[in-house]
Amino acid sequence: MKQFVLASIIAGALALPAAAADYKIMAPAAPGGGWDQTARSMQTALQDEKISSSVQVNNVPGAGGTIGLAQFVNQANGDPTQLIVGGYVMVGAILTNASPVTLDQITPIARLTGEYEAIVVPAASDIKDMAGLVAKLKADPGAVSWGGGSAGGTDHIAAGLLAKAVGVDPTKINYIAFSGGGEALAAILGGQVTVGISGYGEFESQIKAGQLRIIGISSEAKVEAIDAPTFKESGVDVSIQNWRMVAAAPGLSADQKAAVLADVDKMVQSATWKKILADKGWANTYLAGDEFSAQLKKDTEATAAILKDIGLVK
């Protein structure tokens, strides 16, 4: 007990003054992945800009974020200090998992960023470009193993769309799910899977270091900072953007929602946030409030159609 008392004295001396705008952000993914990076970037921006004095991030990984979402819906109800990061992946995962909780149950705040899907191979791979990958895929779809995030996520959807676009049965792709960016990246670097498919940001430092070769990016048009052809430029008619959002707890009053929205708006306009976006190569696709809610609804409907098309949802 002596140590507890000692600790409490020291802790008391150090403890930050309790502020009104403390936030807890849930990243419903394993550490290292896209949502985790988004949550931690928000943490940095909110704290550095003094919008909130203390921001905690916790990770609840699994199944395209639906595990975290379920937990968030359960435990955050009516608590305006809790936020959850999510994104396009969640839209798909809710459908494929027949999740008992949906995005209708949380309070959407804003879409923050968008990231494009990149396809990479280890530097030593014999696949040099998109044509090489397509040829392999057509020869034997099972022989091309795709390492990416959880089943039914953006990575999985993008792989399926690509297969469909080049005339390969999308249900035949050999997709290996990993629970977090770190684990998938290790498998790609180690040559355990044929190709890796995930958000560009997860591969960026390895691409720059020459350990991975990027063979395509899923944007509509060429992205300046990324030295790779788009899928479309390589003759594959697929484009997909993995947007990320922040949402608040269910059961908030209009005032509480407005307060959170104001804090997020302040964060998005801040210099710190803009610098983070630039550093990470994330496109600023900020869309807030009701406009975002409408867009979210549209995306949900469109995704349901895509998933059915590629056989991930019956």
Next chain:
Amino acid sequence: MDTFGLLAQGLLTALEPMNLLYALIGVTLGTAVGVLPGIGPALTVALLLPVTYKLDPAGSLIMFAGIYYGGMYGGSTTSILLNTPGESASIVTALEGNKMARAGRGGPALATAAIGSFVAGLIATIGLAFIAPTIVKMALSFGPAEYFALMILAFMTVSAAFGDSTLRGLTALFIGLGLGLIGIDLQTGQARLAFGIPDLLDGIEVTTLAVALFAIGEALSVAAGKSSSSTIQAVKGSVWMTREDWRRSWKPWLRGTAIGFPIGAMPAGGAEIGTFLSYSVEKQLAEKPEEFGHGAIEGVAGPEAANNASAAGTLVPLLTLGLPTTATAAIMLAGFQQFGLQPGPLLFATNPQLVWGLIASLLVANLMLLVLNLPLIGVWIKLLTIPTPWLYAGILTFATLGTIGANAAVSQVNVLGLFTLPVSFELGMLLAFGLLGYGLRRFGYPIAPVVVGLILGPMAEQQLRRALAISQGDLLILIGSPIAVILLLLAATAVLLPLYLRARGRGKVLAQLGASED
């Protein structure tokens, strides 16, 4: 500047008086939070990270390192003294450590854990500094097939904790494996054995199960069997390690380090596996294997060293590849980012000062932990002199405190159709598993295999399915690499050798029995 120069410079910074004070504060805070059952180093660091934000980069890094080591050591302390593992990597420590504490040897158990952690941390941190690139290459050569083989080897270690009945040991293991099935399946996104309960979609939390089985199950068991004495002897003999303890500890420390460091460096290894393997190795090599299960010091020394070494191992992929492979590593990443440090393949080249500063900080924090905790052992073991009612009341208070703090989930529960109450589902699980723990003890089932099954089962399943998907169903992939073959052979030896020895031993016993009955 060369490696040595940079490290020396980092050490000089870390040893400034102000920085030493930060290390001391960090270690103290880390230990205070880390002792809470269910709150491991990752959560400890996450909770306390904001404290470091106010300091300059050097001070911040060093306090951070202190918190990290303190958090890890805190978990071991409760394992040994209260049979309540603070986190999954110190479950094995409870097996022998608590037996030692009950026999009045809590002092040596804590000392061998502290010194073993120090030795392992020292060697592993030096390893991190000098052989990281080699280790990481080896770690990346591990694919799903190799991981699966490693899991099989780890499964064999469970049998070391089976106790005297194979039936009851296996049953305990499969209870754990069954619990591991609960939740959403990663490869297909389907919910398994969740029975429509959203709280079960996350699966069973390892720390909840461990705390319930060990702490609550034991409290129930001791309370119910009042007549039978499970008396705790607070101190017998010296509080310090004897010459004999030293002799029996130093090899397990080194072996534990050798096992823990590379496994920690593997992206999907995990600290627990290192501790399981170390325990099993020590049992196989012990001079007195019969002491295992009754408080063998090797069973504390080895796993504790493995745990600390694997923590340093985690930094290998983080610093060399930018891969955060554990929750703790990911939180460290957040810590680095506040200095504009972006871990990745180029980190050692672009930011040598901070990397070496961090390594130096780890060394200093490690030393600080030892300096702080060795004198405190005498205080810690006084905990055991608290009268039983207060002791167990306190254990249950802290056990539930950790669970409440780590998981704030609540669900609305209808009470007798009269009114609804917000109830913590996790506390309900704690109670249910506590009763399970009591039942297991009552009928002579071992506890550890349940937890081991829950940890290893899902890992083994995912890796097997990944391996077979990559090979398109070809089973040969499982023995497709030398590493996998060696691991599987080791696993086979681990099973067959004791069986063979036991069969011979039993033959003798049978012969004696037959002779005496005539």
Next chain:
Amino acid sequence: MSQTDHQQAKRRPDRAALVIAAALAIVAVVIAWSTASHGVGANYARVGPTTFPYFIAAVFLGLSIWTAFEAFRGDFPEREHQEISPILWIVGGLVAQMLLLKVAGFAIATGLLFAATARAFGRGPLWQTIPIGLVLSFVIWIIFAKGLQLSLPAGPLEQLF
């Protein structure tokens, strides 16, 4: 497993062990039944989301039979006499804490658990142990919730601060 003669005195079959065997069989059935309601998802792996559950269910069934067998042979270890009331006290304390945690806050709920546990080990009376538990829990709450920012539920008592 060669103890035969020493066990003659023991009641056979061991009824508690038979109950365990039955419980294991029920677990096997529940796992298998729950798994059968799933779709398949194995593409290339051949080992799909149902393989492990079926395997584990099968082993549970085997363990159930083995346990029943040992029950008849009386291979289970001797059990000591157990008192029920301490168990009820501890379980009651945990249930009280679970139910009251959010409503009454950490200190009150955990204080009751503390007192109930002490009572299970024969330490009372409650009018003494409950205040002790309350004060201890409250101090813990201040240290961990205020000092170290752990999220512990606050009730009327905590809100005074």
